[in-house]
Amino acid sequence: MALLLASLPWLWTATAARGHLYGEADAPVADVVIVLGTAVAADGRQPGDRLAGRLETAAALVKGGQARVVLVSGDGGGTSGDEPAAMTAHLTERLGVDPRRVVADPYGLDTYDTCARARDVYGVQRALIVTQSYHLSRAVTLCRHLGLDVDGVAARCPGCGSALLFGKAVRDYLASGKAAWDAVRDRPSAVRSPADPTLQDALRG
Secondary structure, X not given: OHHHHHHHHHHHHHHHXXXXXXXXXXXXXXXXXXXXXXXXOOOOOOEOHHHHHHHHHHHHHHHOOOOOEEEEEOEOOXXXXXXXXXXXXXXXXXXXXXXXXXXXXXXXXXXXXXXXXXXXXXXXXXXXXXEOHHHHHHHHHHHHHOOOEEEEEEOOOOOOOHHHHHHHHHHHHHHHHHHHHHHHOXXXXXXXXXXXXXXXXXXXX
């Protein structure tokens, strides 16, 4: 019984995301694709392998016509470096995405904050969200709980062997408890910001 109770948050994220998870090849269409940040490389300027996989998937969605604007969201003051700055540079300089189609949120400090700020600061209502498969259900569930019409797209995962995937799945299982608690108490985002028209301007452009 204790194990079942402990698993309820994870079961919530897995169940609520059903029907909203896709691969890159069968992704639906949305104006915006949100890319969740994670650690950058040791030089503090390049994305790490998993972050690069997320960006490659987002770029493919834009070039394939499934999305028009990319919202990169991460920690601008992270211990490994400025995640949104590295993400923006990689998309525009390495992957050929038009800089006018990329908007950066430096205060997406975690998955919940990314979803809340996409809604409250950038005016997102409908979006795709890109992250690796082990993280995708939690991301989709949190965004949908916050009122965004979101579908998840599993990111490419270079170097993701079975041991890494198992460790990340365990981490996400544990993180689902915090996700459920944030959702239950309707936690405000850690950084409050006024409405930012940049993303809507990019869509109009």
